[in-house]
């Protein structure tokens with residue numbers, strides 16, 4: 001069988017993910033493998049039709065396609081996203097149709113589910129026969145069990161294509177409403193109370209541009225607006241992780257300065273973007289990926305955030321999940337996500353006005369929505385990850401130590417003592433019996449003391 005591997009790592013073959021592909025090749029030597037370094041060469045693929053066609057021809061003549069990439073900010077790297085966009089823009093969808101496809105990622109399992117859900121949907125949109133995914137933790141390949149599971153995954157993938165297995169489509173097509181939003185006049189502009197407000201938008205035309213305009217008009221103070229297509233943002237993140245030592249990006253295109261001087265200093269941040277395939281554009285993804293120079297430090301902590309989105313967000317729960325996850329992990333208060341989906345001018349006007357009002361109000365009061373599993377779970381994962389790789393992520397380590405992120409339960413000596421003593425006591429039959437009887441009432445005792453005060 002001919003296996004075309006679309007490599008999503010910007011590091012080319014010097015990539016963790018490609019070691020996994022290498023292992024599959026080693027264990028299944030009977031197939032013909034063609035690997036294209038998509039993310040590393042995306043600029044060439046965009047500008048040079050021959051280079052792009054070479055990839056598409058290989059896809060078209062292959063039996064199976066393996067989408068292999070590292071997780072970048074809950075999704076594919078921006079360069080890979082750009083390639084996915086190019087497939088439609090350059091009318092290359094036909095080459096992907098009916099091809100058996102699977103997804104292989106490496107990551108630390110933070111929001112890997114959203115990246116896989118996105119790629120599954122992209123495969124469905126391209127008319128591919130999606131077989132499944134393998135989401136490896138970076139070091140899985142170094143363990144026997146990890147290698148065994150990878151082999152079983154590849155075996156199942158190849159078997160599906162060989163036997164022409166029937167696959168099911170999980171994602172209905174996205175329906176996009178085409179209408180022109182016409183904003184009404186602003187009845188009463190909101191006092192910004194001296195708050196610094198920045199809007200970053202992906203373009204200034206169409207519904208998105210008009211929604212952004214309506215937003216800025218709804219505020220009485222100064223609002224700084226930047227088009228993310230015009231800011232210094234040359235390339236996507238290269239994944240070099242040089243920033244791990246001191247939060248300094250290896251790319252000197254002015255993006256870190258822009259981000260630190262404009263976005264980090266604001267009280268209120270509004271991001272505005274268009275739905276492009278099933279996510280925001282690769283330009284937005286590039287922006288988000290490049291903020292990685294702050295690694296796992298919540299660089300926008302405490303800010304109020306609003307999203308303005310043109311497009312069918314309601315049909316894209318994965319996109320919403322990434323926006324919410326990104327905010328929660330970053331300790332940012334995501335006030336609302338306003339869209340133009342209603343198709344009704346007045347509704348959009350009202351939603352934008354309400355967003356503006358709440359952003360200012362919450363910024364003044366310091367309100368932060370309670371976090372959920374997305375942020376709380378993410379903290380635990382990164383706590384362990386940063387601690388274990390603190391020689392790479394030294395800046396993270398210093399921040400985590402200073403701000404009490406290392407809340408390992410092992411460090412809580414009172415809890416350790418309580419657990420040791422109580423566990424011992426539960427082995428005394430009389431205590432055990434009493435323990436079972438009083439579990440629920442004892443659980444609320446500290447709360448009752450508080451309420452009785």
Ligand SMILES: Cc1cc2nc3c(=O)[nH]c(=O)nc-3n(C[C@H](O)[C@H](O)[C@H](O)COP(=O)(O)O)c2cc1C
Pocket residue numbers: 009010011014015016017018069070071072073074075106107108109110111112138237238239240241289292
């Ligand atoms: C910019 C950037 C963003 C990342 N985002 C995530 C993420 O959201 N979730 C996760 O589990 N790992 C994330 N990672 C970790 C990578 O997915 C992981 O290191 C991967 O194995 C790198 O593979 P590669 O060497 O093939 O590029 C991120 C790494 C970088 C550089």
